[in-house]
Amino acid sequence: MRRCKKCQLQFRTPTTTAAENASFYQEEYSEGFTTDCPSEDLLKKYLDSGFADCEKDYSVYIDIVRAAGGIKGNRLFDFGCSWGYGSWQFKRAGFDVESFEISVPRASYARDKLGVRVHSSLTVISGPFDVFFSAHVLEHVPSVKETIDFGMSILKPDGLFVLITPNGSLEFRKKESDVWNKFWGLVHPNFIDVKYYEAAFSNKCYLISSDPYPLHEIERWGTGAASGNHVFNLEGRELLLLTRK
Numbered sequence: 285m286r287r288c289k290k291c292q293l294q295f296r297t298p299t300t301t302a303a304e305n306a307s308f309y310q311e312e313y314s315e316g317f318t319t320d321c322p323s324e325d326l327l328k329k330y331l332d333s334g335f336a337d338c339e340k341d342y343s344v345y346i347d348i349v350r351a352a353g354g355i356k357g358n359r360l361f362d363f364g365c366s367w368g369y370g371s372w373q374f375k376r377a378g379f380d381v382e383s384f385e386i387s388v389p390r391a392s393y394a395r396d397k398l399g400v401r402v403h404s405s406l407t408v409i410s411g412p413f414d415v416f417f418s419a420h421v422l423e424h425v426p427s428v429k430e431t432i433d434f435g436m437s438i439l440k441p442d443g444l445f446v447l448i449t450p451n452g453s454l455e456f457r458k459k460e461s462d463v464w465n466k467f468w469g470l471v472h473p474n475f476i477d478v479k480y481y482e483a484a485f486s487n488k489c490y491l492i493s494s495d496p497y498p499l500h501e502i503e504r505w506g507t508g509a510a511s512g513n514h515v516f517n518l519e520g521r522e523l524l525l526l527t528r529k
Contacts, residue, residue, distance in 0.1 A: 285468055285475060292483040293428055294452050294475040296468060302426040321367045321393040331398075335373055342373040344497065345419060345448065351499045352444055352491075352526050353506040354379070358414035361438060363431070364421030365402055368394025374417070375400070384409065411438030419448040423472040432484065439529040447525040451494050452477035455518035463521065478518055481525050489513060490527040494520030502526065 287294050322330065335341050354360070356378030365371045365383035367390045375381045383402040385391040394400040403409060416435040425431045435445060450467040452475035457464040468475040481492055491505045493516035504510040505526065 287479075291429070292479045294468070294477060294480065296473050296475075300426055300473045319366060319387075319390065321390060321397075327397060330369070331372075334376060335369055340369045342370045342419075344495075345370070345417070346374060346377045347499055348497055348502060348524065348526075349374075349379075349415060349417065349444070349446060350377075351502040351506055352446070354415050354444055359412075360415040360417055361409070361411075361413040361435075363416065363418040363435060364424070365394060365400065366390050368398040368400040368402065370419060371400045371402065372398045379415070382409070382413070406434060409438060412440040413438050413443060414440055415444045415446065417446045420450070422447055422449045422476055423468070423474045425474065428474050428476070428480075429484070436529050441529060443529045445525075445527045445529060447476075449476040449523050451518065451521055451523035453479075453494070453518045453523060456494065456520065459519045460521070467521075476523060478515060478523070481523075482513075482515075485525070485527050488527040490525060492516070492518075492526075493524050494518050495522045495524075496520065497524060 285294055285296050330338065358379055360374055360379040360381050362371045362374060362381060362383040365385045368383070371381045371383045371394065381401065383394065383400055384406060385394060385402050385404060388404050391402045391404045394402045416439050418435070422428055422431060439445060450472065452467065478492055481490065489512060491502060491514045498516050501510065501514065501516060505514060
């Protein structure tokens, strides 16, 4: 793994090209619940419970978006929705959701089984959106900067920008070095940490934190009660970035 001296991104070498990335995520990529489309019976169980208390329960992510200022009826773009579990939960929470998923089979499942408005091409996306949301996707993409630029381009002025990734920060490495070392590699060519976010969003007001997430502080940031940049606990396994266009 290396770190770019200019942008501060940690990345593996050799990295993955856009063509390799597009091919890999059609059928080859498999990561359990995240990628494996469930059977009809299992899907019914998830939908009946609203995904409560399962691996892909998005209630904490929905709480983050709400605390940061997202409200019912907002247009939310879910970048990298896999088979639609998160998009479905955001829709159930009252957001007007549109999504992107590079895997055509998983996008089709999300569309056909969960009623998610999902695309497998970014060229057809029509903004502006109130919220750009992406969880555990940025570590996979061939260009982190291009993904961030795209997300900002489809947001309304002052729109909310939310990224969640595995935590590549030194504080987490010191706490759980064995887990930290498993968070980057073949399927994770990028390893996002606080240094990268501080460099990439140096011209923005942002909040950065790992889990457990400080919802009270996020709410203060979202309402403008806490101005400027804020970095909280960085020892958790996930890393959150909040900013606005």
